Amino acid sequence: MDRPFARLPTGRGRTVTLWHEDAVEGMAGRLGRRRADVVVTSPPYNLGVPYRSYADSRPRAQYLAWLGSVAAAVDRVLARNGSFFLNIGGRPKDPWLPWDVAREVGRRFVLQNVVHWVKSIAIDRGSAGRAAALEGDLALGHYKPLVSDRYLHGAHEYVFQFTRRGDVRLDRLAIGVPYQDKSNVDRWQRAGTDKRCRGNTWFLPYSTIRERARDRPHPATFPPELPEWCLRLHGLGRVRLAVDPFVGIGASAVAAVRCGVDFVGFELDAEYLRVAATRVRAERRPGRPA
Numbered sequence: 001m002d003r004p005f006a007r008l009p010t011g012r013g014r015t016v017t018l019w020h021e022d023a024v025e026g027m028a029g030r031l032g033r034r035r036a037d038v039v040v041t042s043p044p045y046n047l048g049v050p051y052r053s054y055a056d057s058r059p060r061a062q063y064l065a066w067l068g069s070v071a072a073a074v075d076r077v078l079a080r081n082g083s084f085f086l087n088i089g090g091r092p093k094d095p096w097l098p099w100d101v102a103r104e105v106g107r108r109f110v111l112q113n114v115v116h117w118v119k120s121i122a123i124d125r126g127s128a129g130r131a132a133a134l135e136g137d138l139a140l141g142h143y144k145p146l147v148s149d150r151y152l153h154g155a156h157e158y159v160f161q162f163t164r165r166g167d168v169r170l171d172r173l174a175i176g177v178p179y180q181d182k183s184n185v186d187r188w189q190r191a192g193t194d195k196r197c198r199g200n201t202w203f204l205p206y207s208t209i210r211e212r213a214r215d216r217p218h219p220a221t222f223p224p225e226l227p228e229w230c231l232r233l234h235g236l237g238r239v240r241l242a243v244d245p246f247v248g249i250g251a252s253a254v255a256a257v258r259c260g261v262d263f264v265g266f267e268l269d270a271e272y273l274r275v276a277a278t279r280v281r282a283e284r285r286p287g288r289p290a
């Protein structure tokens with residue numbers, strides 16, 4: 001197959017290219033060595049998720065060995081000062097899964113940061129403090145309901161940032177937050193901006209949808225803001241090409257359009273790619289959907 005599934009101009013000479021191809025073969029065959037400044041992805045988690053084409057259930061050792069081969073393919077394409085952001089979650093009764101994956105990938109890379117992607121959080125009015133002026137307690141975001149008297153609901157996932165030597169400089173303020181306490185005014189004036197580092201807990205809820213088949217036709221996505229924050233954190237001035245080997249319905253491609261960087265994605269399922277291409281086209285139009 002020598003033509004991409006889609007090659008979409010996204011403005012200012014930038015392009016999103018989507019390949020209907022296996023992640024490892026695609027990266028090996030389509031991308032030159034050290035070409036990708038950022039790889040941002042979420043692989044299958046081996047939790048039996050009902051994807052359209054891929055069977056998400058194999059013996060753990062086989063799964064980890066396969067992710068090892070994905071890491072080797074990323075190792076070849078990632079730039080010297082590149083970042084490999086890997087999103088993965090577990091499930092309450094298998095909490096080691098993300099860490100088993102991190103260990104496997106960590107054979108080739110240094111684990112520079114661990115981000116907790118918080119999908120849902122409850123904030124008591126009292127702990128928010130008076131300055132927040134909350135009228136009541138807050139319970140925000142969504143999680144998958146779990147019937148259990150043993151386990152808490154899984155309300156977060158991980159984003160592991162892997163780099164070659166653990167010394168990639170970040171643009172922390174690109175996703176920074178304003179100082180809550182303005183008595184820190186001296187500090188932020190000295191820094192030249194009323195912003196501080198967001199830290200390693202990122203609250204990014206899914207948007208509410210009415211009909212899955214129409215609004216989010218994929219069983220395991222991340223919101224486009226997740227890869228967007230990864231790209232901005234790495235520093236947009238240092239991103240020429242972003243890659244997602246498991247592009248699904250294209251959240252990372254949408255993020256690349258928002259950030260104005262070139263993008264290449266791979267995916268086994270043509271229907272997911274069709275949705276990804278539609279989202280990328282919509283992102284370019286004014287009045288785009290959220």
Ligand SMILES: C[S@@+](CC[C@H](N)C(=O)[O-])C[C@H]1O[C@@H](n2cnc3c(N)ncnc32)[C@H](O)[C@@H]1O
Pocket residue numbers: 021022023024041042043044045051052053054218220221222223245246247248249250251252266267268269272
């Ligand atoms: C966790 S999902 C990624 C979802 C994506 N982040 C999004 O927001 O749409 C993993 C994806 O990997 C795809 N996949 C599984 N094995 C693959 C392979 N060997 N090569 C390419 N894609 C694969 C699945 O079809 C699935 O869409």
